[in-house]
Amino acid sequence: MVKAGLEDIVAASSSICDVNGTEGRLIYCGYDISDLADNSTFEEVVYLLWYGRLPTKTELETLTKGLQANRRIPEDVVKAMKAYPKDALPMEVLRTAVSMLSMYDKEAEDKGREPNVRKAIRLTAQIPTIVAYWDLIRNGKEVVAPKEDCSLSHNFLYMLSGGKEPDAVAVRSLDIALILHADHELNASTFAARVAAATETDIYSAITAAIGTLKGPLHGGANQEVIKMLLEIGSLANVEPHLEKMFAEHKKVMGFGHRVYKTTDPRAANLRRMSEALGKQMGDTKWFDMSAKIEEIVKADKGLNANVDFYSASVYYMLGIPTDLYTPIFAISRMSGWAAHVLEQYANNRLIRPRADYTGERNLKYVAIDKR
Numbered sequence: 001m002v003k004a005g006l007e008d009i010v011a012a013s014s015s016i017c018d019v020n021g022t023e024g025r026l027i028y029c030g031y032d033i034s035d036l037a038d039n040s041t042f043e044e045v046v047y048l049l050w051y052g053r054l055p056t057k058t059e060l061e062t063l064t065k066g067l068q069a070n071r072r073i074p075e076d077v078v079k080a081m082k083a084y085p086k087d088a089l090p091m092e093v094l095r096t097a098v099s100m101l102s103m104y105d106k107e108a109e110d111k112g113r114e115p116n117v118r119k120a121i122r123l124t125a126q127i128p129t130i131v132a133y134w135d136l137i138r139n140g141k142e143v144v145a146p147k148e149d150c151s152l153s154h155n156f157l158y159m160l161s162g163g164k165e166p167d168a169v170a171v172r173s174l175d176i177a178l179i180l181h182a183d184h185e186l187n188a189s190t191f192a193a194r195v196a197a198a199t200e201t202d203i204y205s206a207i208t209a210a211i212g213t214l215k216g217p218l219h220g221g222a223n224q225e226v227i228k229m230l231l232e233i234g235s236l237a238n239v240e241p242h243l244e245k246m247f248a249e250h251k252k253v254m255g256f257g258h259r260v261y262k263t264t265d266p267r268a269a270n271l272r273r274m275s276e277a278l279g280k281q282m283g284d285t286k287w288f289d290m291s292a293k294i295e296e297i298v299k300a301d302k303g304l305n306a307n308v309d310f311y312s313a314s315v316y317y318m319l320g321i322p323t324d325l326y327t328p329i330f331a332i333s334r335m336s337g338w339a340a341h342v343l344e345q346y347a348n349n350r351l352i353r354p355r356a357d358y359t360g361e362r363n364l365k366y367v368a369i370d371k372r
């Protein structure tokens, strides 16, 4: 019997990330996600995922410099983006622009770990620029050159605001969110990336496939649906009636449920604390209070736990990030995990080619079109 959705099927051996769905634990290369969220930085986590261990000071400096020096995107890509329809979805733009980048990378077709790490550095550095530039372009604003003396999170917020220095709390909050979203074993987009990489196609093709897959509302697109729901609900008092209506209409509550976690998603637990802390800091806990109430009701009524997308929505909203950039921000972070998996796949590759359980007809005889 085929289990729909490859549920519980182990499709690869990997030393990058372990998701323990019964204990609600998530580990990157041996380190608990909460430990990393408390003590690490996104850049350090990128190193960890790509090299399987924490870097020395020099190693981290080298990678950070690489990520800083490669933030600019080719002028032709900026020009092309300026010609896109202004109502194009940020995820459509990201998918298309990333695909375009390969044509401007002389190493695009080069094989081997070294060139692929260099390409992964460029992609990780350039994806935030594409996302921020699209927001500026669609709003008729001038793009600003990326800063090269700061973290990826700092520079992203700087570019997104059109060149204003972000405050330290916003930078650290985004950095923690990026750490928490960086990898998640064989989630749909990472699996898509590995399937592509296993054909020995280039890393740009693999990442383009992953971005298209992340876009779906059952995957990375869920965080945008969560904020839509929060805005629709609008007030704490409206949470209960709104959810009752959703339950009566058998609608899914986005940001809840998970294929692997049957208990609290550890990423959600971290983001929940952040959402509460940010609300308190800003003197308005409305979005956190509403989220907490929704969580309580959905847990009690449906037995479902909040996933990573649920509390990231209120966090990004409080940081003032446009709501349709939530999934692209997920991509900014997950780029690191995709690259880690693509590198791992290339290093020990075999074509991924499963079978289907054929349920169609057999032995039919061709009937000429005028006889049908």
Ligand code: COA
Binding pocket: 005, 217, 218, 219, 220, 222, 251, 252, 253, 254, 255, 256, 257, 258, 259, 260, 302, 304, 307, 308, 309
């Ligand atoms: N709201 C309401 N009911 C939900 C639900 C949700 N968010 N998630 C799952 N369920 C219900 C399903 O309707 C199903 O009920 P049934 O057995 O009565 O038909 C049951 O729980 C099992 O769900 P299923 O869709 O089979 O789980 P899955 O493993 O295939 O899907 C998700 C996992 C994540 C796709 C699913 O939980 C979902 O769609 N969640 C909302 C989208 C989301 O937040 N995605 C981000 C994931 S990180």
